[in-house]
Structure formats: structure tokens, C-alpha cells
Amino acid sequence: MEVPMWVNFIGHFGAFLSAIxxxxxxxxxxxxxxxxxxxxxxxxxxxxxxxxxxxxxxxLMLWPVIIANGVIFFLSLILLYFKFTFKN
Amino acid sequence: MEVPMWVNFIGHFGAFLSAIxxxxxxxxxxxxxxxxxxxxxxxxxxxxxxxxxxxxxxxLMLWPVIIANGVIFFLSLILLYFKFTFKN
Incomplete structure (x- = not known):
């Protein structure tokens, strides 16, 4: 299936937002x-x-998925660390 | 590209987890x-x-993407409502 460029762009933008x-x-x-x-x-x-x-x-070598989730992996690890160490 | 069934399953499982x-x-x-x-x-x-x-x-008529984000849409709306209405 041919995916228009703006749809690809939307997908990358979604991955970017999810990452941050x-x-x-x-x-x-x-x-x-x-x-x-x-x-x-x-x-x-x-x-x-x-x-x-x-x-x-x-x-599937989907780079937006890999990069976005790689970033979320580290950020969620940090939040879990905070959750287990901060008193509040 | 032929996607093995277990990979499709993994994708649906990821969408399910993201939804909840x-x-x-x-x-x-x-x-x-x-x-x-x-x-x-x-x-x-x-x-x-x-x-x-x-x-x-x-x-792209990607149902797992549509359903997961439909659920997150409502849950994030609820959290935004809480954020703006709860005193704490």
C-alpha cells in the first residue's frame, strides 16, 4: 500500500509526541x-x-516505534526509580 | 511483507496494554x-x-491504533478534567 507523505509525517509526529x-x-x-x-x-x-x-x-524494523519506545523505556525506568525512592 | 502470527499478536498485545x-x-x-x-x-x-x-x-484503517487511542482519548480527557477541577 502506497502511503502518502503527509500520513508518514503524521506517524512520525505521533511517534515523536509519544516519545516525549x-x-x-x-x-x-x-x-x-x-x-x-x-x-x-x-x-x-x-x-x-x-x-x-x-x-x-x-x-518489523519500524524505526519510529523502536526510537519512541526506547526513549519511553528510559523515562519510565526513571519514574519507577522515583516512585520507589521518593518518600512522597 | 508477510508478518508471522506471533508478531501480529505482540502488536495487538502492545495496543491492548497502551489502551489500558x-x-x-x-x-x-x-x-x-x-x-x-x-x-x-x-x-x-x-x-x-x-x-x-x-x-x-x-x-490507514489500523484498528489496533484506532481502538487503543480511542480509549486513551477518553481516559486522558478524564485526567485533564480532574487536573483542572481537583484542588490538589
Whole structure:
């Protein structure tokens, strides 16, 4: 199937936005040292889904999927670390 | 490209996990009525990325993308509503 360039662009833009999703959250958590309102369940699902998406993306060599989830992998690891170490 | 069944399954599993990501977060926010540690920037990026992914998914008729982001659309709307209405 021939995919128009603007659709490809939209896909890459979506991958970019997904990749940076947790940057403001990591920043705020680091600044406030408070993560009590962050759901541990959410963080664990994000971490699991990222691994699933990485398997999928690497098998099909989908670079936007690989890069976006590679970034989210590290950011969600940081948030999990905060969740387990910050007192709040 | 012929995609093996297990790879398709992995993709659907990833879409399922992504869809349910915010369920524990909505639940915790509703229970505690506290969302101050949730980054507004994160919620706005999620909301924007969901719309971008919906355009992409609808154009290419990618049902896992459409369904997952449809679910995330509503959950992120709920979290944004909480963020703007809860005092904490």
C-alpha cells in the first residue's frame, strides 16, 4: 500500500509526541520530589507495554516505534526509580 | 511483507496494554481526589498525540491504533478534567 507523505509525517509526529510524553512528568517529579499521585500500576503497564512494542518494532524494523519506545523505556525506568525512592 | 502470527499478536498485545495504561491512574486520582503530582504537560502531550495517532490510524484503517487511542482519548480527557477541577 502506497502511503502518502503527509500520513508518514503524521506517524512520525505521533511517534515523536509519544516519545516525549514523560519528559514533563520526569521533570516535575524531580523538581518536587513528590510522586505519590502517580499510579504505580500505570508506570508498570507503561514499562511492560514498552518492552512489548520494542519486540514488535525490532522484529518489523519500524524505526519510529523502536526510537519512541526506547526513549519511553528510559523515562519510565526513571519514574519507577522515583516512585520507589521518593518518600512522597 | 508477510508478518508471522506471533508478531501480529505482540502488536495487538502492545495496543491492548497502551489502551489500558491510564485506567489505574484514573482510578487512583478518583479515589484520592489528588492529582497535583501529575504533570499537566504530560497530559496535554498525551491528548495531542492521541489525536495525531487517530488521524494516522483512521487514514490507514489500523484498528489496533484506532481502538487503543480511542480509549486513551477518553481516559486522558478524564485526567485533564480532574487536573483542572481537583484542588490538589
Amino acid at each position: 510524553t514523560f519528559i514533563p512528568q520526569v521533570w516535575q517529579a524531580w523538581k518536587t520530589k513528590s510522586v505519590k499521585d502517580l499510579s504505580l500500576g500505570m508506570l508498570l503497564i507503561v514499562f511492560t507495554s514498552v518492552i512489548v512494542w520494542l519486540v514488535y518494532g525490532i522484529y | 495504561t491510564f485506567i489505574p491512574q484514573v482510578w487512583q486520582a478518583w479515589k484520592t481526589k489528588s492529582v497535583k503530582d501529575l504533570s499537566l504537560g504530560m497530559l496535554l502531550i498525551v491528548f495531542t498525540s492521541v489525536i495525531v495517532w487517530l488521524v494516522y490510524g483512521i487514514y
